[in-house]
Amino acid sequence: MDYFVKTLAGIKAKGVRPDLIGSIIAHYASKWLPDLSADHHPATDRGLTIFAESPESVTTLWMKKRFFVETLVAILPPEKDSVPCVFLLRLLRIANMVGVEPTYRAELEKRISWQLDQASLEELMIPSFSHTCGTLLDVELIIRLVGMFVNLDEVAKSGAALIKVAKLVDSYLAEASVDSNLNFSEFVALAGALPSHARATDDGLYRAIDTYLKAHPGVSKQERKVLFRLIDSRKLSHEASLHAAQNERLPVRAVIEVLFCEQTKLNRQMDWSGSFSGTRSPYLGFEAPTRCLSKREMCGQQIEVRKLRxxxxxxxxxxxxxxxxxxxxxxxxxxxxxxxxxxxxxxxxxxxxxxxxxxxxxxxxEGEGEVxxxxxxxxxxxxxxxxxxxxxxxxxxxxx
Incomplete structure (x- = not known):
């Protein structure tokens, strides 16, 4: 490791691009620590790592792993996108497992938050190695990552990146909700960590809430109301609205709100189709605020326009x-x-x-004698x- 650090410092002094430096570090780490490799299979490892066939104790091996991870974090290029987000998440998983210093862990979390839109659901499923946490997944870690991503300036994050992170969070919530030990406050904190405009549709969030209610039948009525306040009924698709209208796990007020929103959408569509004949809708001025439509909704509207024509x-x-x-x-x-x-x-x-x-x-x-x-x-x-x-x-x- 000492020779590698010196060699890498000489390469940096030559002015090599940061992304090339990051690829060198990722390749070196995957060779010496197969857990960081994409095609890692524990059953096929044959001593590629310096920690596999060592006769030392398990504690010594873990201390060497901790030193290895801390050294890798210290030599990472400071530029954004110099190292893939997948590699950083795998490095964070091992760092939590071996218990690295909090400063190195914080540095890894900060770098991951810069590139959170590039992450995958599989890499985010980091288990909890803390004895004080009752859940299988480290939900608090994901809450911190999403919070740091939201707090980035507008230049660092784009609208497309925000939408990707929202979909990623909804998928993660659906997976984590199966755990019966997931705390209600943690679920609400992660679901509400993103702004309302981050989700083009709330179908994924509704699926996660429905999964949570299935796995936690003891949720109180007040908590159910709090969960449904996280959903915007106007952003539910037609299929999700039909499911919610027949869902016995939702509060009655929530079902009524979903039905009212569906009726409003139907009236708006009838008004929109009637505009071709020059008629004026009585609902003009009372419609819901406009929003960015999804590709599925745009295709549906284009098909309706084609049929009307x-x-x-x-x-x-x-x-x-x-x-x-x-x-x-x-x-x-x-x-x-x-x-x-x-x-x-x-x-x-x-x-x-x-x-x-x-x-x-x-x-x-005249002269005909007619009366x-x-x-x-x-x-x-x-x-x-x-x-x-x-x-x-x-x-x-x-x-x-």
């Missing part, structure tokens, strides 16, 4: 076909009854510019037409 095009084509059919029928009727109106309203009357159409009809009715208002009804016109045809001698001659 297809329906609109289909209705337009049907209306156009009906309109063409009505025009053809009107043309047929006009051609069939054209002979009835040729003797009633000649074209010479319609082409005159001095009198109106009504006055011209009145003038044509009326001057405008003949269709029945009168029909009777007049029939009488005129009866007085035509050529019509009688043709009949005879």
């Amino acid at each position: 297809e329906d609109v095009h289909r209705l337009q084509s049907q209306c156009y076909a009906m309109q063409m059919q009505m025009e053809r029928l009107s043309e047929k009727k006009k051609g069939f009854f054209r002979w009835k109106f040729e003797n009633v309203m000649p074209s010479s009357i319609l082409k005159s510019n001095n009198l109106s159409v009504v006055d011209k009809i009145d003038k044509s009715n 009326g208002c001057g405008i003949q009804t269709p029945e009168d016109l029909k009777t007049k037409l029939v009488r005129g045809k009866k007085k035509n001698p050529r019509w009688r001659k043709s009949i005879s």
